[in-house]
Amino acid sequence: VVLGMIGLGAKSGYEIKQMVQISIRFFWTISQAQIYPSLRRLEGAGLLASHADPRNKRRPRTFTLTPAGSEALRTWLIRDQPMPFELRDIAMVKLFFADGIDPAHAHSLLAAVRHRSHAQVAALQAIAPTADELAAQTGKDHPQLTLQMGIAYHQAMIHLCDAFEHSHGGTAKGKPTKAHNPPPTV
């Protein structure tokens, strides 16, 4: 990820963090505390070159890919390696066990899940213009693809929440509707 983001134009650790935040955070996160040690390791391995601004020491060191770094990134990308799919979602765990609680609470759990997916869709759609712009200007359209995958996932979740609710008596009259609920924590 670090090499990839520098390949896409990130120059400092700080910018890497930001780019992750507005691009791949839906399916990959990286904490700031990992980035700086990684940069040093990659530089030590000859995959990155840093150019410190001599006028001051604290301003962002700018990193660029060395030829070896470009090559390492490329070979990693094309490598046919196992790609395990790892999802950890407490919401789904709770939903799975939700037959053990009363229908009212199960209903608001479902509402919380739906609400969360709504929020995720909104957050992802907010960065869509950036991806579209990138595609229009440079032809790089894979970021659009991964973004759409994120959106599609949460739209599917919302759809299934709705379908499940309808199959359970439609307007649950014994229950406060979601509109009156305090917004569930996400």
Added chain:
Amino acid sequence: VVLGMIGLGAKSGYEIKQMVQISIRFFWTISQAQIYPSLRRLEGAGLLASHADPRNKRRPRTFTLTPAGSEALRTWLIRDQPMPFELRDIAMVKLFFADGIDPAHAHSLLAAVRHRSHAQVAALQAIAPTADELAAQTGKDHPQLTLQMGIAYHQAMIHLCDAFEHSHGGTAKGKPTKAHNPPPTV
């Protein structure tokens, strides 16, 4: 998860592991090495009671929920807590950066992702009968819901892979088609 699985009828650590494997492993995993210490901790906290078979020491100790354990599970399920969505998917990371590699390799990466989702859908559909049976016999249908969510996710991935490929020249003739590729590692 441990309390929940025992609530659903798992009696031993071994059975918990198995139940996770055939139910929630799509969105939550738990390694065997965690389970036994957890069981002891939960028993120490008075949430579980164990009944060792006196005739031999190695046979599965059977655990049951104490009233306090039932209550703890229930309050956890209805608790309005943050439910962060955590996905880590190397495949999506590679796809995101795939504009940096040549179209042929990008294409086979896409094929690998599609193939993986196909496999996931198949694996999930294989356990659908179990969930259906549970719903028919006991009325517990939330496991069906979470299962469908897993399936829907991967179907959406497959759909987007196809759409993306079509938008990129349809039958990529410069490329071996997926049918001729060795099955990509997953």
Added chain:
DNA sequence: TTGCCCATGTAACCAGTTACATGATTCA
């Protein structure tokens, strides 16, 4: 001159994993 954002760095911790070790039971 205060406060906020940019930017880097690190110590301490921790959840969870891999790998290994062991023993009982069942079945061919």
Added chain:
DNA sequence: TGAATCATGTAACTGGTTACATGGGCAA
């Protein structure tokens, strides 16, 4: 009697996090 499966247990590691610390530049 040997292999496979059921079943439990633990040591060692590790990838990653939180929290804290620092310091420069800029704008009100």
